[in-house]
Amino acid sequence: MKILALTLIIAISLSGCIRRSNVEYISLQPYTKITSPSVGILTPSSYPKTPFKISSIHPKAVIYLDRTIPNMMKxxxxxxxxxxxxGPSTLDSLLDKKFNDTFDEYYEALPLTNGQMYNTFERGVNYYKNYVDFVAGLKCKTRVESQNIAEGIGSKAYWTLCPYYDKQGNKKSIDIDYRFYFTFNQTKFEGSDNVSLRKHKFEEIQLQFKKDMQEIFDSIEIYDMDKERMEKEGLLYNKKYILETESNAKDKSLKCTYIKETDSFDCIGRETGRHCTRKRTDKDIWDCKDK
Known part of the structure; x- marks a missing residue:
């Protein structure tokens, strides 16, 4: 097993002799261990001829991997x-055992706020879900959205946040931002000879990405977690990340139609049936009725 420790000394020494305009990248073979001060992971095993890469001037406290699989995805x-x-927050509440036990139902049923609806509307988000995942024995909240970010390119982005107590009694969260990009309309990734969706079905691309994330999630080690306290307070679970969890949650995104006569938007939840309207000029003022 190869070990790549991201320490401050390494980051400083490398950044001192490499210009940002000429950043070098380190290729990571399957099961390479990467560590930060708080967590460690193993790189996924799929497509070893197209390894994940990490920047040689990578910050010590962040693990950042990327790769482009030709004709498939980035x-x-x-x-x-x-x-x-x-202060109170939905994430902070996951460290309260009483609320933690009922968090799944609460979080999955939580409607979008006025601000979230406007934000997703403006960015053309056409898929939005939130649900509970389990990573490294922790109960985590996950949000996912999908959109066409530019002509010929689509994306699906996930954010998984997993709170815990560290050994000094501080409340911390493992923040995981993971996404994949696919292409269509004759657009090609560098090094590809086909657009993604011509070579693979979207479902194939998504499944491969989630399998890569499953390997990462199953390998996560948390170095500074107060495991004894977490166990005592009932905040550790003998559960793992499940590929199918997302498919069981409802899509909260809105399908909107502009009504010229009233200069307003009329929107229906794609799977929730929620009905919302707002004037075109009123960004955050929505009138909503739940099904």
Missing amino acids: EDIRISVESLEA
């Missing part, structure tokens, strides 16, 4: 550990 994965801000 994968971007970022893993960091952040301190939770003071």
